[in-house]
Amino acid sequence: MNRELIVRSSPEAVDFALLKDGKLTELHKEEESNNFTVGDILIAKVRKPVTGLNAAFVNVGYEKDAFLHYHDLGPQLSTMLKFVKKASMGKLKDFTLKDFPFDKEIDKDGSINDVIKANQSLLVQIVKEPISTKGPRISSELSLAGRYLVMVPFSDRVSVSQKIESKEEKERLKRLVKSIKPKGFGVIIRTVAEGKKVAELDRDLQNLLTKWTVMCKKLYKAPHPSKVLVELNRASSILRDVFNDSFTGIYVDDETLYTEVKDYVQEIAPEKESIVKLYDSNVPIFEKFGIDRQIKTSFGRTASMSKGAYLIIEHTEALHVVDVNSGNRSNKAKNQEDTALEVNLLAASEIARQLRLRDMGGIIVVDFIDMSKPDHRRKLFDHLRDEMKDDRAKHKILPPSKFGLIQITRQRVRPEMNIKTSEENPNAPGQEVEAPIVLIEKINSDLEKLLKGPASDNGIILNIHPFIAAYLTKGFPSIRAKWFLEHKKWVKIQPRDAYTYLEYRFKNKDGKTIY
Numbered sequence: 404m405n406r407e408l409i410v411r412s413s414p415e416a417v418d419f420a421l422l423k424d425g426k427l428t429e430l431h432k433e434e435e436s437n438n439f440t441v442g443d444i445l446i447a448k449v450r451k452p453v454t455g456l457n458a459a460f461v462n463v464g465y466e467k468d469a470f471l472h473y474h475d476l477g478p479q480l481s482t483m484l485k486f487v488k489k490a491s492m493g494k495l496k497d498f499t500l501k502d503f504p505f506d507k508e509i510d511k512d513g514s515i516n517d518v519i520k521a522n523q524s525l526l527v528q529i530v531k532e533p534i535s536t537k538g539p540r541i542s543s544e545l546s547l548a549g550r551y552l553v554m555v556p557f558s559d560r561v562s563v564s565q566k567i568e569s570k571e572e573k574e575r576l577k578r579l580v581k582s583i584k585p586k587g588f589g590v591i592i593r594t595v596a597e598g599k600k601v602a603e604l605d606r607d608l609q610n611l612l613t614k615w616t617v618m619c620k621k622l623y624k625a626p627h628p629s630k631v632l633v634e635l636n637r638a639s640s641i642l643r644d645v646f647n648d649s650f651t652g653i654y655v656d657d658e659t660l661y662t663e664v665k666d667y668v669q670e671i672a673p674e675k676e677s678i679v680k681l682y683d684s685n686v687p688i689f690e691k692f693g694i695d696r697q698i699k700t701s702f703g704r705t706a707s708m709s710k711g712a713y714l715i716i717e718h719t720e721a722l723h724v725v726d727v728n729s730g731n732r733s734n735k736a737k738n739q740e741d742t743a744l745e746v747n748l749l750a751a752s753e754i755a756r757q758l759r760l761r762d763m764g765g766i767i768v769v770d771f772i773d774m775s776k777p778d779h780r781r782k783l784f785d786h787l788r789d790e791m792k793d794d795r796a797k798h799k800i801l802p803p804s805k806f807g808l809i810q811i812t813r814q815r816v817r818p819e820m821n822i823k824t825s826e827e828n829p830n831a832p833g834q835e836v837e838a839p840i841v842l843i844e845k846i847n848s849d850l851e852k853l854l855k856g857p858a859s860d861n862g863i864i865l866n867i868h869p870f871i872a873a874y875l876t877k878g879f880p881s882i883r884a885k886w887f888l889e890h891k892k893w894v895k896i897q898p899r900d901a902y903t904y905l906e907y908r909f910k911n912k913d914g915k916t917i918y
Contacts (some may be wrong), residue, residue: 405651408641410664411688412657419641420694427697427757427792431641439532439539440466440853442548444618446487447541448627449523452515459519461527461751464628467538471527473515477544478508479557480518480525486557487526490622490684498619500556500587524627532869534815547632550643550671551596551604552580554611566594576604583608602915604705639667644795653679656688699759707841708753711848712746716757722766725754729772743772744779748786755790764796764815773807784809838909842871842905843882849918851908854890856914861911862895868906 407422421429450468452459452776460468477483482505489495497503509518519525531540547554562582563573579601584590585608594605615749618632625631634640642664653668658681665679682688689695706714711730716723727750729742755767774780780803787809788800797814804810828834837899846865853859860901867875875882875896887893909918 404649405908406645406647406649407652407654407692408650408659409688409692409694410653410655410660412655412660417657417660418689421641421645422692422694425693426756427694427701429641430698439463439529440634441532442640443529443630444621445527445529445544445630446491446524446529447527448467449519449521449525449837450832451521452519454514454516456517459515459542461525462628463527463529463539465533465538467536469527469529469539469541470537471541471543473513473518473529475540475544475849476509476512476518477542477557478511479505480543481506482508482557483543483545484523485713487524488621490619491524491625495619498572498616501585505557505586505587518853526631531815544592547614548643548666548708549593549607551593551599551607552611553591553593554608554615555589555591556615557587559587559591560589562590563592564594566598567592567597572597579604579840580608585612588612639663642667642671646675648675650675650678654682654688654692655679656682658702672894680754692909696840697917699840700844701757703838706753706757707844707848708749711852712749714750714753714757722768723763725757725767725769727769727771731840740776740779743774744782747771747783751783751787752790755794757789758791758798758811758813759794759796762796762815764813767811767813769809769811771803771807771809780807797850836905842907848909849909850886850894851890852894853918859892861913862899863892863917864895864910864912866897866899866902866908866910868902868904869900870904871907872896872898 405422405424408422409422411418411420415915416432416434419429419431420427445463447461447463447469447626449471450460450462456472458470458472461471463469482503485506486495486500486503490498502551525543526545527541527543528545529539530542532674545556547556561577561584563576567573576596580590580592583601583605590608597751607870607884646668653664655664661679661681668679682691683692687695704716706716708714713728715726715728715729717726727747729746734891735772750769750771757763758767773782774783784800784802791798791800794813799812801810826838828836850863850865853863865875880888883894883896908916910916
């Protein structure tokens with residue numbers, strides 16, 4: 404399996420596309436104006452505790468106050484508040500916590516008014532970016548993420564990722580980390596730490612300690628609110644979280660960003676440094692790797708799949724609804740139940756991709772095609788779970804209900820990726836049509852169905868607008884030539900001046916419309 408990261412830079416933003424065997428699976432955008440990124444740590448001031456919500460509103464410099472719930476305070480809140488106060492006044496020189504006295508943990512079912520007061524200074528971390536009309540969601544239980552480990556200040560707990568299945572490996576990693584862990588810091592061992600030696604883990608831990616020390620030095624006389632630790636830029640954070648041995652290429656079209664990425668890869672995986680390449684061509688990088696085309700065909704209300712099947716994705720304020728359609732797909736060799744299973748399995752793979760691609764969160768309800776056999780429903784459920792294993796967002800999938808619905812909850816920490824794919828209709832100003840590039844996908848799908856049926860026995864003539872006709876026939880090999888190589892049947896293309904840009908008809912040799 405090939406994995407590639409394509410990075411496109413512009414003055415306003417940096418776009419990151421993750422490809423899996425050439426197919427777009429994740430798309431991220433880092434905008435220059437985004438001041439609140441998940442993982443950033445700020446020194447902030449409590450605006451007011453609200454007893455009814457058992458939460459506090461905190462001024463983090465956003466137009467709306469951030470929301471801090473009691474359960475996100477962390478058990479060692481009183482120790483952290485004492486630490487912040489001393490560090491802010493310059494009375495603390497040693498930030499390692501080895502000699503810092505810990506207070507009693509706060510009551511896990513306590514009240515916000517008992518532990519936090521208005522105008523109090525505290526360290527908070529962004530756990531959810533501002534979405535829609537809501538301000539950021541924050542936590543005062545801090546964590547610093549590294550390549551193999553996550554360091555948790557004001558804790559002594561060591562835990563291991565549940566995705567590491569081997570009991571022996573879990574015990575080995577726990578034993579190693581406990582031997583190198585500094586006092587006063589807890590550690591969460593990440594999945595990628597599996598099989599790693601103590602030297603690699605220790606280097607990662609020392610990097611995190613250095614980051615913590617640098618952050619703490621900024622607290623002295625720091626304005627409220629202000630950032631004291633900035634999460635890695637999006638390129639590095641993506642690499643930190645998804646990079647593995649299956650990566651075959653990282654392409655960057657900006658020299659400064661290329662140097663940053665190369666340095667980071669050299670640090671986390673020196674043997675893979677050579678796969679980082681500076682892209683230098685007149686053809687835009689997203690066009691070269693087919694990403695622009697995939698964006699046009701993947702976003703929007705309808706998402707097409709192979710052989711005519713498609714998804715309809717609707718968004719409401721409360722949830723997302725996905726409807727699975729078989730389209731004009733027909734397979735006479737199989738019965739209806741087997742066809743439904745085939746389409747549903749295909750749809751499950753596409754849905755898992757769409758959730759990551761659009762970064763859809765909250766509640767997602769999927770209406771699959773009805774299947775009567777229990778083993779088919781179980782097979783679909785297992786397949787969907789397998790397809791979503793690579794999804795880094797926390798999620799939960801419920802088994803199919805008796806109505807054939809599958810419910811998914813998926814963590815939402817950033818605004819959903821929403822790209823407009825419709826364009827202005829050149830034949831009717833003020834109206835919009837789907838992106839013209841999607842037209843070729845539709846023609847391909849319709850043609851595939853026609854060529855497999857009896858309608859193609861009397862020849863196929865495609866009537867279409869002259870501009871599109873030229874696009875289909877020019878170049879080597881042309882799109883029409885590719886059709887011939889794939890289906891062993893020649894499609895005659897006739898330009899029609901009277902047609903609108905996106906209009907087309909399939910006819911036979913007698914001039915009769917067959918599609």
